[in-house]
């Protein structure tokens with residue numbers, strides 16, 4: 001896989017590094033070719049768009065960056081910590097403390113209410129809980145309102161909401177407690193162009209407010225204009 005970094009025009013607000021990826025490689029199994037990923041440096045508060053065709057390894061890369069898959073080679077440093085040197089429990093806690101992940105299928109908990117889905121990370125992380133103002137519930141409601149989820153939906157089971165609303169709830173869950181980094185895996189694929197653009201603008205505006213870095217993957221290159229920088233995965237294998 002080769003990479004191409006395009007405009008690095010917008011400077012980040014901080015020189016602190018949110019994520020540094022070096023020499024990353026992964027094989028799903030011995031008969032499949034090995035995936036090799038480009039090196040990435042993401043500054044604190046910076047928003048990076050990662051695009052590539054279907055099968056180029058975008059979801060695999062996000063799972064490696066979130067510490068949910070172990071690389072065959074290379075390192076992933078998030079906020080200075082080499083996450084793959086942590087034990088499984090410490091890695092899960094690190095993810096809960098410092099990362100918000102928005103999955104392609106949202107992964108909301110179907111039997112919980114809208115608000116309970118948003119507050120979930122604060123149940124797993126004291127750090128995220130302490131960063132909410134003045135309470136976890138208040139911040140969840142503020143995020144839901146900012147993402148245009150009507151107040152009379154907050155106590156409803158999340159499965160009773162539309163796909164677009166569920167997607168915004170997944171974004172609120174990723175943003176609560178101001179994690180250093182949000183990883184988003186093509187969460188806009190079910191939306192029409194207007195809603196997709198509106199969603200991205202909301203996500204990036206709220207992330208900017210919290211100085212949260214965002215790495216967003218998609219096959220849809222038309223979304224690149226919303227981001228500071230972009231990186232292309234071309235699906236080369238070794």
Ligand SMILES: Nc1ncnc2c1ncn2[C@@H]1O[C@H](COP(=O)(O)OP(=O)(O)OP(=O)(O)O)[C@@H](O)[C@H]1O
Nearest residue numbers: 028029032052053054055056057058059060061219
């Ligand atoms: N669970 C798995 N087991 C074995 N191989 C897998 C698995 N998941 C992905 N792969 C393989 O890894 C390669 C990269 O897949 P990946 O899902 O990361 O690509 P992608 O760019 O996210 O694709 P898409 O845009 O279609 O979601 C593909 O060749 C795929 O077949």
